[in-house]
Amino acid sequence: MDMNVRWRAHWIWNDGEASPRNEWWCFRKTFYAAEGSHKGVRLSITADSRYVLYVNGEWVGRGPARSWTSEQSYDTYDIGYLIKSGQENTIAVLVMHFGVSTFYYLRGRGGLITQLEWYEGNKVLQTIATDSTWKTSRYLGQDSRSPRMSCQQAFAERIDARLWDSSWWDPSYDDSAWPAARIIGEAGTEPWTELKARDIPLLSEEAVYPARVEALHKVNPISWTTSIDVRNQMDADSINHCNPIGYIGYIATIIRVKTTTIATLGFPNATSHLPSISINGIRIDKASFTGTAPEKYIDIELQPGDNFLLLDVTNESDHGRNLQLGIDSGASFELISPIDEAGIDDSPFISIGPFDLNEIIDHQPVRPLSLNNETYLHLQDLSAAADLKKCLQWVKPISNALISRDNVFVACIWKNNKMSLPIPYSVQHAVTSNPEPAVIPRYEGADTELIIDFGTELSGYIAFELEAAEGTVIDFYGFEYMRDGYRQDTYDLDNTLRYICFEGRQSYVSPIRRGLRYLMVTVRHAQFPLKLYKVQMRQSHYPVADIGRFQCSDSMLNDIWQISRHTTKLCMEDTFVDCPAYEQVFWVGDSRNEALINYYTFGAIDIVERCLRLVPGSKRQTPLYADQVPSGWSSVIPNWTFFWAQACKEFVDHTGDLAFADEMWPHIRYTLDHYLEKRDERGLLFIKGWNLLDWAPIEQPDNGVVTHQNLFLFQTLLSSAGLARLVGDEEGAITYESAASKLRESINRYLWSDDHQAYFDCIYEDGRYSESFSIQTQVVAYLCRSADVEREAAIKRHINKPPETFVQIGSPFMAFFYYEALVHMGEFGHMLDDMRRNYGQMVDMGATTCWEMYPNFAVNRANPNMPTRSHCHAWSAAPGYFLGAYILGVRPGALGWEEIIIEPQVAGLSWARGSVPHPSQGRIDVSWRIMGDNTIHLQVWLPRNVQATIKLPTGYEGVIERFDI
Template sequence: MTEPSWQAQWVWSEGEISPRNEWRCFRKTFEVPAAGWEDASLRITADSRYVLTVNGQQVGRGPVRSWPFEQSYDTYDIKHLLHKGKSNTLAVFVNHFGVSTFYYLRGRGALLAQLDLALDGDSTPLVLTDDTWLTSKYFGYHSRAPRMSCQQGYSEFVDASVWDSSWVQGDYDDSSWEKASLVGPVGMEPWTTLKKRDIPLLTEETKYPVRVETLKQVKSFSWSTAIDFRNHMVPGSDEHMNVVGFTGYMATILYSEQPAAAILGFTHSNECVGSITLNGNVIPAESFYGVQPEKYVQVQLEQGDNLLLIDITAGGVHAGKLHFGIYSDSTVEVKSAMQLENESSAFLTIGPFDTAVFIDHQEKVFLDLDNEIYKSVQAKVKTVEDLKQFAAYLQPVSVALVSEVDVISMCIWKQESIALNVPADLHNMVIPHQHPAVVPVFSGYDTEMVIDFDKEYSGYLAFDVEAEEGTIIDFYGFEYMLGDYRQDTFGLDNTLRYVCKKGRQQYQSPIRRGLRYLMVTVRNASAPLKIYGVTIVQSNYPVAEIGSFQSSDPLLNDIWKISQHTTRLCMEDTFVDCPAFEQVFWVGDSRNEALVSNYLYGVNDIVKRCLRLVPGSKDQTPLYADQVPSGWSSVIPNWTFFWAIACYEYYQQTGDRDFAKEMYGHIKFTLEHYQQKINADGLLEINGWNLLDWSPIDQPNEGVVTHQNMFLVKTFEVAAEMADIAGDATGGKAFTDAGAILKQAINKHLWNPAKNAYIDCIHTDGRRSDIYSMHSQVVANLTGVAGVEQKQIIDKYLLNAPADFVQIGSPFMSFFYYETLAAAGKSQVIIEDIRKNYGQMIDHGATTCWEMYPNFAENRSNPDMLTRSHCHAWSAAPAYFLGTEVLGIQRTAPGWEKVTIAPNPCGLAWAKGAVPHPEQGRIDVSWTADESGKRITIKVKHPKHVEINVVVPEGYQGEVVVAVI
């Protein structure tokens, strides 16, 4: 049946068109005919996110991330939920961000929905969003909750005592609600095109914790807040997420009824915390304590007003957020030094004296840090009266940008923390049965518990509790702890504050989170809290675990399992880098993630969706952005090159020639713009984020960077292949020639014969890098750039890296290293490297793959912090290479029409497993080598339409058994 035309209109409410972090409810009650229809289809989308309920039953959430100009919508079959001949209710919960993120571009608040009834192929609209719908702000949600991170939306603060959660039910009294306001018709800006969701709905699976890890009575800040100085200091910065800078000061009054000692705490001090003065006295640096990024100082407050002045200058930040807390045994009130506006907070700023927006691939801009007025503030402002000297620069900070409480700071910092034994019945909160855990109450203290889900998950926090009204439950998710060490999620406010109503209540958060551990802190409890359960509704792209791997080495088996779980958690509506910190579709990461997913799950729609999203960034930059769709216009040239390579690999995976033709035009477009960056020496010289790995290789953001010149050669070659598929012979020859010319220039200018190695870069001043890295040598080998003589030399480095070369520092770079080793027939080296580096993760209790190897911690100020992100799919390489090398399953024709099975025993006694075929089930392989190491039995089961070539390992005599399904 052809989908009916849209007749619904976008709706919202009166007032601000793009309010900051607004949660709004919409309802429509209607009659459904008793007969005369067979199907009921509901299409829906919203700006920014929605949760849909039909007759009190939650149906789905969305939409998937998309560019505003091709807004995605979802379609639900809801005929089984409708009551024929009776009243029915649609209820939609909408969160409008009101700011751009790394996965959303700011639009305006709006909802669009249309319910069609169908009979014999004809559809009739029954319900349309229009001004007959009713709407209300969800008054239980605090719009002033802090941003979770620069990449994401907001943390969560919900007060159940001021809102009736039964608003989704049909019998709810909505007589006090306002009528929805019409925004406009389908096709209006910014949603000029609507695009049907191109992937299935994500899973929702309930996951229970396994234990209560700790119980403590704690005491934290008596007052705290988080302040968004980015949006205050840089007008218009809510429209994008580009890096910004600003200069200026924050001023506030700390009022104390009597002289008192206090602790000032800044838990995320890497931004917006420069010099600090109290009552005109500079607090010396040696007075502060705490492991970075935490920063604390004990001060003595005078009776009455105390003027606090903080230099909040930020040289280049995404978030620009100040986390600030105060602890004192006496009452301390935070108030404004000057009441400038009714809607102002307790804070004002002096400045900004300068602002800047930094975009890596555009002309360089600089922040003026030498402004004389700015530099004079600290010396001149000793009292409130002194502020008047800077009247022209005083700005009140809007209360909307100041949170009521900074929950994450209260969870991180403790004035007192007393560990207690965990009583057996407290574990009832993690057991799915009817008996609750009774949380003890301690006079003068809060009660803190940490529960362990045993492995990381990504989804929606849910709980069932019984409480007195006003009881506060703070939830804080994090990824790693070991003994007394807890790795806090600095840069990610992974918290939820829930204020209880009286009695039994259930709640499921609409905000996605990634975590393994969950800190649960009960505050303000007048009676013990009963917890009947805490769960995570795990949500990811729907996959079956078709791929498998087992071997005689338990360590490799464990490594494969954490690689599998990591990949699954990082498959949302796109591939994402990590489920906790960012949840961002990084274009370069996804190339490797797709290859791993091919060997685990064999799903193609998510890969196609990711690849198609990238060219949508062309209006931000013709070089294509490195994360999409995003408010940050940033270019990592390698990420664009990996995208083009991934387009070709998708064709190889599926045999989809039409898709290859479609993407060729986009590849050609961006490469023609990259060719404009070729300098007089024939090398790519570009301003951008010229990244490959986090190791200290010489990869400046200006100049000629060796590894990306080499990857550009490979991309030219891929473009030529795609041109051939598309029938563009002229374009194919042009790209072939461009690759050959660039390869020649690399070997002429970037090879140092005295060092027998490729240098890392040439700086803009012409200075040749004196740093040599394994990265440049590996990429030269992988891309085929190295000439015959050069390759003979750098081949040796693959097995014996020179000690003075920068070594590979991340699992992401290891993927390319392993590809190079595989091409050289060095499977044994791959397996040894996997055991060594990933084995360290297993030794430290990893259940998912880390962003960096643990030994990279040598460069960190905190030796306990082994990696930032503990779940990062760019690190899941073992799941791919154990399939390609140990099982030896390798595609040798597009669409897996031909497959070679060439196992590499690598010292193992046996291995078995399976790899998904993209269309016809899977390919099973098992092999067993005898103790002599000379004989091997290989068993293969494969779909009948796949041509199989089995290769017995060199040095072995083999028995091959092949079965066709």
């Protein structure tokens, strides 16, 4: 990393579209390096949207770190060891431009900027920079029509290796036919008005082999699949943001057959919306569909000639989940555009509408859609393409760019038939370092499917090496869970890669990050058995050491701690992310808990600081700060903003970094002042937004007074007052303490129920109080110390023995706050029992990481048989913090851990030992063992200059031994 790059380079691109949809471009520069010039060489680089860098044919790195476009992050590499002095050298860069906003990227425009410098000390001796002497070419083997992976992410991967020389990054490659790159502008050119050096280390990357081939199947594919970006078709501007879109309209096509035919029409991923369907004007009752949700299938009769298929795709909230569909038939069929005006770049589909359109931003008023458009209602009975002349002003062809050539996800989960076969031992060669390849069986008239188990959840990049005939198609599909014949498919995540082979031996490393445990590999159209030499994941995460340790007399708790640590590691990328598979998004509220878990498992500091610094950039979208950043979704979860402010104070407490406190304090004041403006005449926070705390049926309306939010605002005001005093803003501290006091009074005046001796969950917009009560609200009330002594005693009873009529804890995320409440009550055994009960279910079901939801909690799942949605979710890794902080008993006693408190809790265990990272002094080791009924032997290894207060558990006597290290 270098904070002082003086940019002489220009941003470059090609002569094509400024911001194309899903295009990969290659850039090369060949130069002569003088004798002895291989030392002191650094290369700085960034690109929009992502890059992969090669020097002299060697892979160097990938990036950049996610950032706001106006504060574009760049990376710096020391590459002297790769430079060949006295010879020609080549820099090659693959740039993957999204062309759409995602939950981790805001649409900019295509661009690359790179600067290579030879230096001696601080003196730059020579510079090679991006300019018009660089060469560029489209990566012709990449299919820009591949579908979106999900509404949160960019695009799935489709590679035809026959169309592109895989050695394009090699110095020997002849790029003489490539055109010159076009200069866009100097560093500082919009939209990248500032370039900021990467503020965290580059991510680690290591090859991991699978554990075994889990299954072998002979399969037959269905006839035809595709994916349609209906949201972009209905609203072309939606590429610039990720806010949900509501629209009213249709899409249509013609299915042409020669004879009367029965075909199956399938929507294998109808998680949020199943279109209303008519064929030749005959409407199909949705109740007639078969299949377990979200998969829906219907048999339709097709008449000889043209059959008009009309799909009513009206959707009140389309977040970007593509319409995935397939058609299967024993007879041949063809899809034809219903209009004569379709061009060469148009698909067989058209859209009709939108007859109404809106954009939904959760913290702003939204105009509802009008379903009363006469043309829209009349077209419900449209029976033939000829009738489109009645509404030509509403008809628009759908470009091929929005229609995938195929849908690998659908092809992998929807098959005509599947036959399980025994696995020859030689096939296991594919998952080992054995130099002999696995010869994959070939079946006449069918495809071959392997399911490979990596043995644990991973996050990174698929890599493989094989030998195949030209045109052999290999589909890779990553998923997270299978057990006892059940496979959980990744609905709403197209976690696939299609690779079409050239003749001979070849290898490929995917540049698309993905999370998975299992990998389905389907070999299609093979002319002879494929030789698979290896399949790997290049595991990638934030570079950490496993400093934290935990073991105890309960093996289940040991397993729970291990999966908590592994989960946290996999969710540490260039920021904390919620999960490595479905989203890969930096959710602001999640990261507060993730930071605390990381402090106790890895002790990483820079990643926490980076996450906290990113949040204020969202004030361009809202002064309330967005709940995930940097993102095209302008969404607000007020609690997430409050957790961020608290996390800033906790970071300062953890590190003692007062300069960071000074930097962040104005941003905290800015957003809290805007939240205080949302108080109503009662003095309560009354806000429109995504008022979330837990995946549970709490009454937490998107517009109204939500009790847990008022409580967390109260707590945040007090926490921020403490931060104000650290930076010398006494006036600010007094202001927030006063606001907190008034809010506490309002909470207790308006939100307490004497009848139930509990806090209501909410007051609705119309003044109604919530009918139900929740454990969640009582937990937050206890944590925030809002109640007087009598009321606190009542809510403690609810927390310790939850009434059956109360809404119960619904997610491991909420369990973090629940555990905080339990340890403050001294209920350590209760906490461990809850871990055993809920996390123990995950371990018993083979989990290697913590799940997003408890397996016995079915809210927000596409399929009720799913044990959870995401099988690796860092918001769930609470045991990684609590077992170190309370069972080992290591907690800070002063700013920056200059003093610590060690007070272990027995909680029914007979021994425990482990390590906790110290933010600046290495680590603290603790070991304790029960020697008798109430005797304990406690040993502590501490940095010699760290002051510590060491206490025995209440009710125990024994020996304390301190060892300085």
